[in-house]
Amino acid sequence: MRYSGSALSVNGVTKRFGGLVAVDNMEFSVGEHEMVGIIGPNGSGKTTMMNMISGTFKPTSGSISMMGSRISDLPAQEITRRGVGRTFQLVRLLPSLSVLENVIAGAVFGHRKRWGREAEDHAHRMLERVGMDAMSYAPVSSLTYIDQKRVELARVLAGDPEILLLDEWLAGLNPTELETGIELIHDLRKEGRTVILVEHVMDAIRSLCDRCVVMSSGVKIAEGSPDVVLSDPEVIRAYLGDDDA
């Protein structure tokens, strides 16, 4: 594959789990400073796609490249070091570490490596950025759901990722929290970060994404600007069909 100027390109990627084809010949690319949404009904393979980009799973076939070089053969830690950072659909914090240590964890081994005082200061800055610095020394178990999500985001940002993957980062938030959450992602957009986000919240997708890729049963069924894609009859059918089932 020649480097076509995109930050990330997914080329004919398929993932099988036994007999189930979770992702089927997916093809899309993400430009630098672009915010791309992956949408689609539950079980359509969005998380599996994210997992393959971040290296949790290897594709059964096809390849994924970052800045023109292939990353789909690399283990997750190597992909992280190249500059891909992710959050998990179900938040994953490190329960026996403090909030600050959770964020330091992202700063020490990642894309840019820091240690000691420098890592600590950097972690404080990231916590401040997501509005959580006051909770630095709290145990993780005392946090509300949105606060856990914010800490996880701070951990990912602490690694200075070139590409950010957010898997349903806004899910499970109440209306006020949702507002805070959307604002946070808006800030990331203003910083010109390259982001792929999986979302169900349509308002968020409309206001945040430059472009959307729509998946259904592992297949890409549409791609384009949010407004165009969300009024596409096939997309509407995919969503409604899912609701009827």
Place this chain on the structure above:
Amino acid sequence: MSRSGFKELAIAACLAILAGFVPLVFNNYWLSISVTAMMYIALCTSWVMFSGPTHYISLASGAFFGIGGYLVATGMSDYQMSFWLMAGISALVATILAGLIGAATLRLSGVYFVIFTLGLAEMIRNLVSWVQNNFLGSRGLYVLTDFTEAHIYWMLLVLAAAAYFLGWYINRSRLGFALRIIGNDETVARHVGINTATAKIVLFMTTGFFGALVGAVIAPRYSYIEPNQVFSPELSFMVVIMALLGGAGRLWGPIVGVIPFTLVWEYVSLQFPNQTTMFIGLIFLLIVFVLPNGIVGRLEQVAVKIRQGGH
């Protein structure tokens, strides 16, 4: 954070110096018990360095210990090698072996690792017996040195102190931080950029290193060694029980676990020589139901209560 780290190290150093006087103060009976205790303190401390943060239960202590004892015995007995050389070689062999075992099993889930290490001592014992019977002629090996019980004690003390210091140093390093993250969530560890396999393998190699050295140092105590006897799976279980009794969450856990255990063990095996297995069972129940985080965990709980009560 760093200040309390140095305080902990200073306390450990004072304890080590005090422990150095044991052979000068105690009679032979108590010295012999102290040697056993010091041997387990060294083994358990290096066990806790790996198993504490990663939560992988290693049953390989007996195998590494056996490599130390056997190589010292066979080298001195059959090839007139010096004790020191053979101790060094055994540490090297066990470290490499630990690296290979780690590379083969630590990428898999913890269960495979436990089962593999469980069979390891037995496997090496059979291999050694087979080589001994077919190529070297089977006979016992003599380890004749000028070491007294006190010398052995001091060497073990040095090993225990070295293991403690290394553990303390690692805890403060990136590697130690990586291990804590791995112990919490291995998936997250990989996604923050940690090479989890390498971190675990390196730590496991340190247990191989210390296990073999302890086995080597203790060999002169027995003068006569059957290759069959030094590879004992029992020792692996003793290490796990004492480390868990003390508490695997802290580096000093083994010290507060080994000492009471050895004392009670001495009493039990004198008074009820046929009930030692039952005693181990009871200790195990005690750990599971009363002290899940060991004596250390309970002490820390009490400390927190006292602090809260004081306010």
